[in-house]
Amino acid sequence: MINIAIEKKLKAYHGQQVLKVNRQFTTGSVTKIYGPSGSGKTTFLKIIAGLVTPEKGTIVSDDITWFNAETKVNIPTQKRNTGFVFQQYALFPNMTVRQHLEYATADEAWIKKLLLLGKLDTLQEHKPDYLSGGQQQRLAILRALATKPQILLMDEPFSALDPKMKTELIGELKEVIKELNITTLIVSHNPQELDGWADGELVFE
């Protein structure tokens, strides 16, 4: 269970907007997040990961305080055990597909399983430049899963996939995420793609 009650001023182009979220996410739940461009969806995921600091509030995960504005607790990103799939993938240009996963885990059987899941097993020795947009996006998802995170934060993770690949990948991700009981938050401009999977939603205005 992760309990979030935060406030963050957004540097909007015209004036200022305050991002306020007060929400609990039960362990293993899958939540879709949607709302207009610029409403703070990406910023919210970054706040959970510890990449952006709110002005007010608390984040408590399984009784461990990750953030408390008043007492100035702010656990660093690498200790929060979150997996992040960025909108722009953020892959390492000099690492092969396999190296991206080896960087995150030493579990060879898990690496093999992930490569099959993302249909990248035949492209293991390729660097991101040689991958299509959809293959890069799948690699970003596999890398985020490689550490078996407690919380998976995904920002538009299926935007570059064709409909068939998207359906297949979602089907497989569903199984893995359920097996590992990962609390999952997915930002989507196309929230109906998550129908039948997500068990909750958070709408930004």
Ligand SMILES: Nc1ncnc2c1ncn2[C@@H]1O[C@H](COP(=O)(O)OP(=O)(O)OP(=O)(O)O)[C@@H](O)[C@H]1O
């Ligand atoms: N670290 C930050 N601190 C304060 N404001 C920020 C920060 N990062 C981005 N912003 C501002 O927050 C607003 C929301 O941006 P954000 O990327 O979170 O929106 P979004 O809902 O994810 O949009 P999109 O759907 O277009 O990806 C923007 O006006 C942006 O300038």
